[in-house]
Amino acid sequence: MSTSTFQLRSRFRTITDHAVTVLAVVATILVIVPLAVIFAELIYKGVSSLNWDFFTKVPVPEGETGGGMANAIVGSAILLGLASCIGIPIGIGSGVYLAEFGRGTKLANAVRFTADVLNGVPSIVMGVTAYALIVAPHVSFLPFLGHFSALSGGVALGIMMIPTVCRSTEEMLLMVPHAVREAALGLGVPNWRSVLSITVKTASPGIITGCMLAFARVAGETAPLLFTALGNQFWSTSLNEPIAALPLQIFIYANSPYEDQRRMAWAGALVLIVLIVLAVSLVRYVTSRGVLKGNS
Amino acid sequence: MDSTLPEIRIHQSQTEPAPEPEPAVAAAAALEHSAIRRYLLARGNSAFADRLFKTLMLLCALSIFVIVALIAYQLIDKSQLTWAQSGLKFFYTAVKDPVTGQPQYWDPVNGNFSAIPFIYGTLVSSFLSLLFAVPLAIGVAIFLTEMCPRFLRGPLAFLTELLAAIPSIIYGLWAVFVLVPLLREYVNPALVKTLGWTGFFTDDNPTGLGYMATGIILAIMILPIISSLTREVMTAVPHSQREAVLALGATRWEMIRMGVLRNARIGIVGAVILGLGRALGETMAVTMVIGNTPEVHKSLLANGASMASVIANEFAEATSDLHRSALVEIGLALFVVTIIVNAIAQLLVWAVTRGTPSQAH
Numbered sequence: 001m002s003t004s005t006f007q008l009r010s011r012f013r014t015i016t017d018h019a020v021t022v023l024a025v026v027a028t029i030l031v032i033v034p035l036a037v038i039f040a041e042l043i044y045k046g047v048s049s050l051n052w053d054f055f056t057k058v059p060v061p062e063g064e065t066g067g068g069m070a071n072a073i074v075g076s077a078i079l080l081g082l083a084s085c086i087g088i089p090i091g092i093g094s095g096v097y098l099a100e101f102g103r104g105t106k107l108a109n110a111v112r113f114t115a116d117v118l119n120g121v122p123s124i125v126m127g128v129t130a131y132a133l134i135v136a137p138h139v140s141f142l143p144f145l146g147h148f149s150a151l152s153g154g155v156a157l158g159i160m161m162i163p164t165v166c167r168s169t170e171e172m173l174l175m176v177p178h179a180v181r182e183a184a185l186g187l188g189v190p191n192w193r194s195v196l197s198i199t200v201k202t203a204s205p206g207i208i209t210g211c212m213l214a215f216a217r218v219a220g221e222t223a224p225l226l227f228t229a230l231g232n233q234f235w236s237t238s239l240n241e242p243i244a245a246l247p248l249q250i251f252i253y254a255n256s257p258y259e260d261q262r263r264m265a266w267a268g269a270l271v272l273i274v275l276i277v278l279a280v281s282l283v284r285y286v287t288s289r290g291v292l293k294g295n296s
Numbered sequence: 297m298d299s300t301l302p303e304i305r306i307h308q309s310q311t312e313p314a315p316e317p318e319p320a321v322a323a324a325a326a327l328e329h330s331a332i333r334r335y336l337l338a339r340g341n342s343a344f345a346d347r348l349f350k351t352l353m354l355l356c357a358l359s360i361f362v363i364v365a366l367i368a369y370q371l372i373d374k375s376q377l378t379w380a381q382s383g384l385k386f387f388y389t390a391v392k393d394p395v396t397g398q399p400q401y402w403d404p405v406n407g408n409f410s411a412i413p414f415i416y417g418t419l420v421s422s423f424l425s426l427l428f429a430v431p432l433a434i435g436v437a438i439f440l441t442e443m444c445p446r447f448l449r450g451p452l453a454f455l456t457e458l459l460a461a462i463p464s465i466i467y468g469l470w471a472v473f474v475l476v477p478l479l480r481e482y483v484n485p486a487l488v489k490t491l492g493w494t495g496f497f498t499d500d501n502p503t504g505l506g507y508m509a510t511g512i513i514l515a516i517m518i519l520p521i522i523s524s525l526t527r528e529v530m531t532a533v534p535h536s537q538r539e540a541v542l543a544l545g546a547t548r549w550e551m552i553r554m555g556v557l558r559n560a561r562i563g564i565v566g567a568v569i570l571g572l573g574r575a576l577g578e579t580m581a582v583t584m585v586i587g588n589t590p591e592v593h594k595s596l597l598a599n600g601a602s603m604a605s606v607i608a609n610e611f612a613e614a615t616s617d618l619h620r621s622a623l624v625e626i627g628l629a630l631f632v633v634t635i636i637v638n639a640i641a642q643l644l645v646w647a648v649t650r651g652t653p654s655q656a657h
Contacts, residue, residue, distance in 0.1 A: 031432055031523070038466070038470050119638075120637075132371075159363055162363070190346055191350075220465060247580075251465055
């Protein structure tokens with residue numbers, strides 16, 4: 001009697017075990033499927049609508065066919081360049097402070113926490129702030145400010161890069177062994193020189209990883225650009241004018257009733273994702289071969 | 297200069313061995329400067345450069361405070377108008393239409409603004425997304441940490457990370473052209489037929505947009521974050537815990553349940569809350585599929601609007617200062633809520649992974 005209940009229980013436990021295994025496998029497949037579907041759709045629709053014009057022409061008026069997104073690609077490049085100029089130096093600087101000067105201090109903990117807070121701020125809120133700071137008419141007495149411009153979009157994106165760059169720089173610097181720093185200082189190298197040429201240089205593959213991740217993250221951001229860079233249907237490379245950006249152009253075309261513009265939206269999405277996947281893969285390649293392995 | 301250096305060193309080592317010079321002698325030596333010291337001084341004093349460098353780095357770090365403070369200040373300052381007009385009531389009351397008795401939540405023409413439909417939309421879509429994403433994410437994390445053959449682990453982890461790298465605009469594009477038609481043609485009619493009696497699924501929205509579509513696309517978007525963090529806290533559980541449970545004769549599932557999940561549960565809750573924070577603030581994909589009507593519906597298949605989506609849609613073309621200030625106030629609410637949610641999540645995840653090296657892969 002007791003043996004049979006025991007056997008029953010044992011069988012029940014085995015069945016539960018198998019069921020959970022199956023469930024976990026199914027969950028994994030369910031997660032991988034959307035990814036595969038999204039990529040298949042992107043490649044299928046994107047490749048079929050990509051052509052040379054896409055990279056060389058500017059958008060045509062609604063309803064006409066043809067044209068391209070050359071201005072949006074260049075615009076994105078300008079915006080991202082501007083964002084990197086703002087985000088990467090400040091991010092690396094604050095990371096260096098956290099790892100080299102502020103270790104264990106209350107200030108460093110506060111900075112770290114604030115960086116995490118900044119990382120969690122929704123991108124749309126960042127857009128509103130950039131609007132209020134740079135675009136809103138009440139600051140128009142200052143040069144470059146008071147109207148929609150590439151500058152404001154770059155600033156919004158740059159601020160979004162800071163926390164990612166800062167935290168990954170700090171993590172990478174903490175992985176540099178102390179002996180390296182001591183060796184440099186023991187040779188009489190000034191501290192600033194030792195930090196820049198020894199510590200940061202040793203950790204540079206990891207820091208580059210962080211920068212690329214931040215770059216990949218803001219490359220696809222649309223919300224902060226909606227009311228800063230605004231988008232532009234014409235050719236513009238001026239920092240002082242509204243500028244086109246790839247994600248913005250995708251957003252505009254995705255809502256379009258014209259088949260030709262939807263086609264362009266897919267092509268733009270494909271270009272964007274190829275750029276981002278390239279960046280992420282490059283990062284993985286660098287980290288897997290770099291001096292400092294691990295954390296990504 | 298290079299040729300003189302070796303001599304100086306010898307000279308130095310010969311003259312130095314006066315082990316403890318008298319204070320007066322030491323002062324004299326300091327005045328005279330040893331040859332090495334002269335050499336170093338000639339190269340410039342690094343103390344100034346060091347201090348400058350440290351100050352620069354400190355300024356970079358402090359700029360993060362400044363940025364967050366600026367965001368908070370701008371949001372508070374630019375929402376003054378609405379705050380002065382309706383105060384906290386902005387978040388829980390709405391003007392009723394005198395003729396029909398219907399609440400008028402969002403009426404830029406007459407200047408009536410209330411955040412109710414947007415808060416409702418954000419909450420409903422985020423809750424739906426958690427409902428879909430959490431079981432799947434934990435399943436994936438269990439599979440990847442406890443069951444997966446070693447050769448699959450790297451590629452699968454990479455794939456889930458790739459999901460996180462896709463920008464939200466592309467999710468939105470995919471949702472508009474693939475997911476929404478799918479829901480419209482097949483899923484929504486089936487839901488209405490089988491679960492229509494609950495009142496949560498009515499077929500009065502022929503577009504396929506709405507809370508349901510938003511919930512699904514948000515679930516796909518927050519899945520990678522939840523699953524990678526869950527994976528991290530699960531790998532942080534020491535192996536001895538697993539071995540102890542297995543030694544008692546547990547099956548693999550019992551080992552996972554008692555040895556791993558039980559120890560990692562706080563961190564998993566933290567991961568889920570972090571995912572919630574992402575879902576609350578997500579903008580572009582939501583804007584593209586939620587339908588953008590400032591109304592409150594019980595039906596999950598109805599059109600709605602979220603806090604982020606209304607800002608994205610109306611901010612650039614706001615008709616009046618009051619309108620704009622109402623939008624900024626919604627942004628402020630979003631900012632405060634995401635800060636609180638993220639802080640809680642960080643603390644929870646930190647409580648679990650503290651002290652153990654992070655080993656996500």
